[in-house]
Structures are given as structure tokens and as C-alpha cells.
Amino acid sequence: MATYTISELAREFDVTPRTIRFYEDQGLLAPERTGTGGRQRVYSQRDRTRLKLTLRGKRLGLSLSEVRDLIDMYDSPSGTVAQLESFLAVLARHRRTLEQQLRDLNETLAEIRTHEARARSLLAEHGK
Structure with missing residues (x-):
């Protein structure tokens, strides 16, 4: 069975060891502890x-809580239907949030264009 050090995972996924330790603190990862006092982490x-899925979820804009819930479902004995339905619900909520943000951004951009046009017009009136 393949095992990994924190440095190997950090390098592979281009994250810091601190990030990996944070995900461990959040219950997303559970490495074995070896060595004197259990100070060395050994990742399975x-x-x-789980780290790969966590990073993917974060790129999708999911919260760590949402990521943890989805990943934990893979460890449960339930079938994939519940997992997929839950995943779709999370994605739908996230999509709605992004769509609202897009509407807000477009509205703000339109207001900026209006102010820019007005400022240019005033400059033109002053002969500049």
C-alpha cells in the first residue's frame, strides 16, 4: 500500500505543508502517526x-464544510445516488450564488461605464 509524507503531498498538489495540516485539523485527512511521540505523519x-477531492472542491468554490460532507459520503456505506443528489444540491446552491454575483458585477460594470462616459463628456466640454 502506497504511503506519502506531508512533503510529498505538498509538492504533488502544490500546497504548503501548513495547508495539509489545516485540512487534517478540519477532519478532512487522518494520517497515521509514527516516530518518536507520533510526530511524523504518514498519509495513505x-x-x-481526500486531499485531491478537497482541493478540487475548493477550486469549485465549495466551503470546507461542504467538501467534508461530500467526501465523508464516499466513506459511508450508502449508495452513490445519495452522494450524487447531495453533490447536485451543493452545486446548484453554488451556481445560484455565482449567477447572482455575475448579475451584481454586470450591474456594477454598467454603472462604471456610465460614469466613465459622463467623465469623458465633461472633459470634452472643458476642451481637454
């Missing part, structure tokens, strides 16, 4: 997959 293939 399961941890690697």
Missing part, C-alpha cells in the same frame, strides 16, 4: 484522494 492513498 485514502488521504491522498
Whole structure:
């Protein structure tokens, strides 16, 4: 069974070891502890997959809580139907949020264009 150090995972996924430790603190990863006082972390293939899914979820804009809920479903004995329905619900909520942000951005951009046009017009009136 493949195992990984924190440095190996950090390099592979281009994150800091601190980020990986944070995800561990949040319950997303659960490495084995070895060495004197259990100070060395040993990550399993399961941890690697969970880290990959966590980073993917973050790129999608999901909260860590949403990511954890979705990932935890993969560890549960339930079927994929519940997982997919939950995933679709999370994505739908996120899509609605992004669509609202897009509407807000477009409105703000339109207001900026109006102010720019007005400022240019005033400059033209002053012969500049």
C-alpha cells in the first residue's frame, strides 16, 4: 500500500505543508502517526484522494464544510445516488450564488461605464 509524507503531498498538489495540516485539523485527512511521540505523519492513498477531492472542491468554490460532507459520503456505506443528489444540491446552491454575483458585477460594470462616459463628456466640454 502506497504511503506519502506531508512533503510529498505538498509538492504533488502544490500546497504548503501548513495547508495539509489545516485540512487534517478540519477532519478532512487522518494520517497515521509514527516516530518518536507520533510526530511524523504518514498519509495513505485514502488521504491522498481526500486531499485531491478537497482541493478540487475548493477550486469549485465549495466551503470546507461542504467538501467534508461530500467526501465523508464516499466513506459511508450508502449508495452513490445519495452522494450524487447531495453533490447536485451543493452545486446548484453554488451556481445560484455565482449567477447572482455575475448579475451584481454586470450591474456594477454598467454603472462604471456610465460614469466613465459622463467623465469623458465633461472633459470634452472643458476642451481637454
